[in-house]
Amino acid sequence: MNNAEIQIQFPQPGNWQEFTLTAVYEDAGGYTRTDRYTADEIPAEQAPAMQAVVAALVEMGEDWQAVQVWARLGKDVLTLAEDGAYTMIDAVSLTVEAVHAETKGRRIFTVSDYPVFVLTDPAAVEFFKFFTTNQ
Numbered sequence: 001m002n003n004a005e006i007q008i009q010f011p012q013p014g015n016w017q018e019f020t021l022t023a024v025y026e027d028a029g030g031y032t033r034t035d036r037y038t039a040d041e042i043p044a045e046q047a048p049a050m051q052a053v054v055a056a057l058v059e060m061g062e063d064w065q066a067v068q069v070w071a072r073l074g075k076d077v078l079t080l081a082e083d084g085a086y087t088m089i090d091a092v093s094l095t096v097e098a099v100h101a102e103t104k105g106r107r108i109f110t111v112s113d114y115p116v117f118v119l120t121d122p123a124a125v126e127f128f129k130f131f132t133t134n135q
Contacts, residue, residue: 004132006071008053013065013099016054023131035131049127056094056116060109064098067106073128092119092128 004025012018021037042050057066072095075088094117096109111117119125 004073004128006069006128006131008069008071010065010067010069013067016057021050021131025132037131043130046127046130049121049123052119052121052124053094056114056119057096059114059116060096060098063101064107064109065101066096066098068097070095071128073125073132089120090122090125092124093117094119 004023007022007024009020009022010016010018011020017039019039021042023033023035023037025033027033053069053071057069060066071092073090073092075090078086078088081087093111096114096117097106098109099106109117
């Protein structure tokens with residue numbers, strides 16, 4: 001397990017308004033905590049970042065619908081600076097378990113399948129930190 005991750009379950013694939021978000025992280029005492037939130041419990045200021053996650057999931061198209069998402073913070077995205085140097089930036093990477101609409105088969109998708117699963121927007125990083133910071 002990573003030091004922190006967010007798990008999002010969609011009980012009705014394709015219905016992005018209904019979900020359970022579970023934050024898994026280490027608290028100040030060194031213990032692993034899990035905090036669960038429903039869609040109604042997400043603070044309003046965090047809603048735009050959650051919408052960015054949903055927008056990335058919609059990229060999968062009609063055939064595949066996400067049922068579970070794992071979000072992890074990392075420094076795995078490179079940007080090219082004006083001087084030609086590469087720098088690492090914070091990003092949230094998504095791993096998605098999806099079900100096929102017709103066959104009901106399941107598959108795991110990663111950033112290798114969908115580059116849009118790497119969220120570099122600072123709001124996505126803050127969203128992740130909001131739910132996984134030592135409390």
